[in-house]
Amino acid sequence: MRTQLLATAIALVAFGTVGASVYDAALAADAAAPATTASGRTASPASAKVYFINLQNGAHVKSPVTVQFGLTGMGVAPFGLVGPGTQNTGHHHLIVDAPTPALDVPIPADMTHVHYGRGQTEATVALTPGQHTLQLVLADAAHIPHDPAVMSDRITITVDP
Numbered sequence: 625m626r627t628q629l630l631a632t633a634i635a636l637v638a639f640g641t642v643g644a645s646v647y648d649a650a651l652a653a654d655a656a657a658p659a660t661t662a663s664g665r666t667a668s669p670a671s672a673k674v675y676f677i678n679l680q681n682g683a684h685v686k687s688p689v690t691v692q693f694g695l696t697g698m699g700v701a702p703f704g705l706v707g708p709g710t711q712n713t714g715h716h717h718l719i720v721d722a723p724t725p726a727l728d729v730p731i732p733a734d735m736t737h738v739h740y741g742r743g744q745t746e747a748t749v750a751l752t753p754g755q756h757t758l759q760l761v762l763a764d765a766a767h768i769p770h771d772p773a774v775m776s777d778r779i780t781i782t783v784d785p
């Protein structure tokens with residue numbers, strides 16, 4: 625990116641006003657607000673991935689369970705934050721013992737859909753002994769999953785007594 629900007633800056637010197645408009649466009653794109661797709665949802669890069677750092681499907685754990693939220697290709701931002709500089713950001717949601725939520729509306733907020741709206745990347749949750757399913761879903765400033773949705777596999781863990 626730095627190289628591209630440098631090349632654009634050189635073009636600015638070489639081509640005068642034409643170069644200047646290209647340079648301004650490059651800066652404007654960098655500071656753009658999040659884009660939306662045809663679905664109306666906030667766009668996410670195709671490479672973005674969310675995953676459990678410290679838990680695998682089939683894991684046996686003790687309660688309370690520390691859950692570390694992994695994210696690549698995007699950044700974490702508190703909920704409600706919009707505008708320039710917030711493109712490709714979102715906040716984590718932990719879905720506990722519930723199916724993947726609807727992707728075109730805000731994720732509900734209840735005991736099985738926990739929002740980490742302050743931008744947390746880790747949580748400690750109390751779970752009863754037995755099997756539980758966990759899934760991470762990233763969502764935008766308004767709690768609506770991105771397009772394409774950025775979410776982990778739904779894993780099953782066993783909490784040992």
Ligand SMILES: [Cu+2]
Pocket residue numbers: 703715716717731739740741763766767
């Ligand atoms: Cu949320």
